[in-house]
Amino acid sequence: MTPFERDPFARFRNATRARIGLGRAGDALPTSAILDFQLAHARARDAVHGQVDFVALAKQLAPVPTVRIRSRAKDRTIYLARPDLGRQTNAADLPSSGDRYDIAFIIADGLSASAVEHHAVPLFKACMKRLGGFSVAPVILGEQARVAFGDEAAAAFGAEVAIVLIGERPGLSVPDSLGAYITFRPQSGRRDSERNCISNIHADGLSYEVAADKIVWIVREALRLQLTGVDLKENAEGAIEALPHQEA
Amino acid sequence: MGEFSDIWNGLIDGQEQMTTYSIVLGRERHVFQDLKSVLACASPLKSGDVLAGIAASSNERRVAARYLLADMPLKTFLEDLVIPYEVDEVSRLIVDRHDWMAFAPVSHMTVGEFRDWLLSYDATAEKLLAIAPGLTPEMVAAVSKIMRNHDLITVAGKCEVVTAFRSTIGLPGRLSSRLQPNHPTDDPEGVAGSTLDGLLYGIGDAVIGINPATDNLEACTRLMVLFDRLRERFDIPTQSCVLTHVTTSIKAIEAGAPLDLVFQSIAGSEAANKGFGVDLAVLREGQQAALSMKRGTVGNNVMYLETGQGSALSADAHHGVDEQTVEARAYAVARELNPLLVNTVVGFIGPEYLFDAKQIIRAGLEDHFCGKLLGVPMGVDVCYTNHAEADQDDMDNLMVLLTVAGVSFLIAVPGADDVMLNYQSLSYHDIVGLRHQFNRPPAPEFEAWLHRMGMLDHAGRLAPASASGAFSRNLLSYRASA
Numbered sequence: 001m002t003p004f005e006r007d008p009f010a011r012f013r014n015a016t017r018a019r020i021g022l023g024r025a026g027d028a029l030p031t032s033a034i035l036d037f038q039l040a041h042a043r044a045r046d047a048v049h050g051q052v053d054f055v056a057l058a059k060q061l062a063p064v065p066t067v068r069i070r071s072r073a074k075d076r077t078i079y080l081a082r083p084d085l086g087r088q089t090n091a092a093d094l095p096s097s098g099d100r101y102d103i104a105f106i107i108a109d110g111l112s113a114s115a116v117e118h119h120a121v122p123l124f125k126a127c128m129k130r131l132g133g134f135s136v137a138p139v140i141l142g143e144q145a146r147v148a149f150g151d152e153a154a155a156a157f158g159a160e161v162a163i164v165l166i167g168e169r170p171g172l173s174v175p176d177s178l179g180a181y182i183t184f185r186p187q188s189g190r191r192d193s194e195r196n197c198i199s200n201i202h203a204d205g206l207s208y209e210v211a212a213d214k215i216v217w218i219v220r221e222a223l224r225l226q227l228t229g230v231d232l233k234e235n236a237e238g239a240i241e242a243l244p245h246q247e248a
Numbered sequence: 249m250g251e252f253s254d255i256w257n258g259l260i261d262g263q264e265q266m267t268t269y270s271i272v273l274g275r276e277r278h279v280f281q282d283l284k285s286v287l288a289c290a291s292p293l294k295s296g297d298v299l300a301g302i303a304a305s306s307n308e309r310r311v312a313a314r315y316l317l318a319d320m321p322l323k324t325f326l327e328d329l330v331i332p333y334e335v336d337e338v339s340r341l342i343v344d345r346h347d348w349m350a351f352a353p354v355s356h357m358t359v360g361e362f363r364d365w366l367l368s369y370d371a372t373a374e375k376l377l378a379i380a381p382g383l384t385p386e387m388v389a390a391v392s393k394i395m396r397n398h399d400l401i402t403v404a405g406k407c408e409v410v411t412a413f414r415s416t417i418g419l420p421g422r423l424s425s426r427l428q429p430n431h432p433t434d435d436p437e438g439v440a441g442s443t444l445d446g447l448l449y450g451i452g453d454a455v456i457g458i459n460p461a462t463d464n465l466e467a468c469t470r471l472m473v474l475f476d477r478l479r480e481r482f483d484i485p486t487q488s489c490v491l492t493h494v495t496t497s498i499k500a501i502e503a504g505a506p507l508d509l510v511f512q513s514i515a516g517s518e519a520a521n522k523g524f525g526v527d528l529a530v531l532r533e534g535q536q537a538a539l540s541m542k543r544g545t546v547g548n549n550v551m552y553l554e555t556g557q558g559s560a561l562s563a564d565a566h567h568g569v570d571e572q573t574v575e576a577r578a579y580a581v582a583r584e585l586n587p588l589l590v591n592t593v594v595g596f597i598g599p600e601y602l603f604d605a606k607q608i609i610r611a612g613l614e615d616h617f618c619g620k621l622l623g624v625p626m627g628v629d630v631c632y633t634n635h636a637e638a639d640q641d642d643m644d645n646l647m648v649l650l651t652v653a654g655v656s657f658l659i660a661v662p663g664a665d666d667v668m669l670n671y672q673s674l675s676y677h678d679i680v681g682l683r684h685q686f687n688r689p690p691a692p693e694f695e696a697w698l699h700r701m702g703m704l705d706h707a708g709r710l711a712p713a714s715a716s717g718a719f720s721r722n723l724l725s726y727r728a729s730a
Contacts, residue, residue: 019663
């Protein structure tokens with residue numbers, strides 16, 4: 001057989017991850033393509049329904065202090081159907097201290113447990129290396145949490161800037177992509193247009209070092225300009241997206 | 249209700265003092281404060297309606313609303329608007345365009361009588377098409393709420409809505425398809441690979457339509473040129489569309505880009521359309537701009553519109569109207585623009601609006617039914633996201649149901665996996681399978697082209713060897729950047 005006959009789509013494979021040239025069994029997909037698809041979907045579903053092991057996460061973060069705060073969505077089914085509850089903190093979990101901090105990190109499960117378990121700690125550590133001189137609140141571990149959850153949680157710690165590291169909605173090709181949302185003066189009722197977002201942090205996407213550079217740059221600019229969101233734009237092309245962004 | 253009452257506790261419909269509609273079932277009196285509350289409560293359970301706080305609080309209350317709806321005269325919906333005329337241009341469009349002459353044959357009916365008539369042998373394709381301008385979205389939404397899934401399939405299957413540009417869509421006994429070659433960065437080779445693959449499966453007679461990665465005018469124009477060159481090179485009787493904002497398409501036309509169809513996402517309220525950055529005026533402007541190009545060969549339908557339940561709620565622009573009724577109102581907007589294609593992107597919006605496969609399948613059948621009955625050339629993107637309770641088996645169910653219901657077109661992507669929008673639709677294979685299984689060839693112009701290219705066997709089926717035939721070799725040697 002000529003190379004063309006073996007895989008006439010070979011020349012396109014470097015240009016797209018799309019499932020092209022699969023061949024067919026009668027009208028149907030061949031067995032291998034069916035199973036590959038099911039594996040990708042299974043990983044995405046496991047990411048959505050997986051539970052972040054927050055105890056293990058706290059150990060990895062030690063000696064950095066952590067605080068676990070649940071949202072008002074008490075399980076995954078409620079979380080998926082009621083995004084409003086996932087944006088609110090469970091009041092009983094909030095601290096009563098009157099401390100104030102420059103920055104609060106919130107590590108939130110969002111829609112991908114595997115994204116949080118794979119990428120949140122190394123990204124957090126990469127950010128901390130760059131944040132000398134700032135006071136940082138105990139790391140908030142947010143359970144069944146959406147992005148806006150970080151507003152209430154960070155406000156409870158009197159933080160000037162909230163950095164939410166959260167699992168993004170999984171696709172078939174990447175089930176473990178992490179997003180970072182930065183909000184100046186986080187408080188309940190902040191609009192998505194008042195945040196900055198860096199997405200696609202994963203093994204084939206943005207590296208921890210590059211993502212941390214961008215996050216810390218935004219934090220410094222946020223504190224200098226006293227804002228985040230659509231009015232805070234990085235000069236480097238395509239580096240930072242202003243919200244609204246995909247629902248997370 | 250069971251588990252759902254826990255999930256959505258506290259968001260069920262409130263009851264106020266001012267009441268208009270009530271019914272006694274057994275020992276209980278069910279009271280509804282207004283027409284939109286009856287419609288919302290009569291709707292099959294949808295997570296979005298519960299999120300909006302307007303869903304029925306019990307299963308019995310849901311059926312009570314349906315009893316009330318069944319006895320309601322169709323005329324009620326012309327007198328009692330779910331969104332006031334004064335505050336919403338879609339309401340004004342619905343009222344101002346209502347055709348009393350067309351309405352006459354059913355004007356004396358209640359919603360229940362209307363359902364019975366739609367299902368009767370008397371309601372032929374001809375009669376259904378004739379009354380379409382006399383029907384409003386609220387009437388068709390109302391009747392759909394007292395219909396079972398099979399009722400929706402039966403009646404939609406009788407509707408014939410035919411449109412044309414370079415191919416003819418919606419002829420009885422045919423199934424058209426949109427080829428969707430999305431790519432996360434619009435890489436020309438990557439887009440070409442997905443497009444050529446689809447053409448080898450005979451996909452794309454409704455449209456070769458790409459969701460561009462950016463709304464940038466130059467990037468969109470590059471894609472238009474890519475598709476137009478490909479179409480001309482192989483003399484393909486279809487149309488292409490870059491699914492960018494209507495205002496970007498208008499600019500592209502002004503700049504002389506080879507644009508076939510103007511695309512836009514639309515919704516069922518003025519405020520929701522504002523959320524998409526459009527109003528009726530700019531949509532009409534887009535239509536006129538595309539018409540000025542005179543690129544159609546067998547017809548003049550130049551618009552491609554997308555809709556989907558939940559978009560008005562997600563834009564906080566639903567006015568307390570349930571997600572299916574607002575969706576039907578989007579078809580009134582569509583109807584005004586004589587589109588070639590309209591499709592609901594039924595499972596794309598996520599589980600907070602349509603929770604699981606049961607809700608997605610029901611919504612797909614409702615949307616197709618309502619669109620067809622209003623005279624709209626309705627297609628469906630049979631799809632779901634990874635956080636919805638659904639999988640490819642559920643899509644198999646819905647695609648078969650819609651094919652039986654005579655859907656105008658379905659959307660397909662390579663291997664059912666959209667690598668740009670991160671959701672799952674149908675695969676090219678699925679369209680081929682449906683065509684063969686139900687004997688539904690593509691648009692006649694496109695079918696003739698497949699014959700000319702030697703892509704079909706003696707039985708009119710896609711030939712198994714088509715991927716290695718002479719035409720395929722020629723097609724696959726096409727260079728996107730040449």
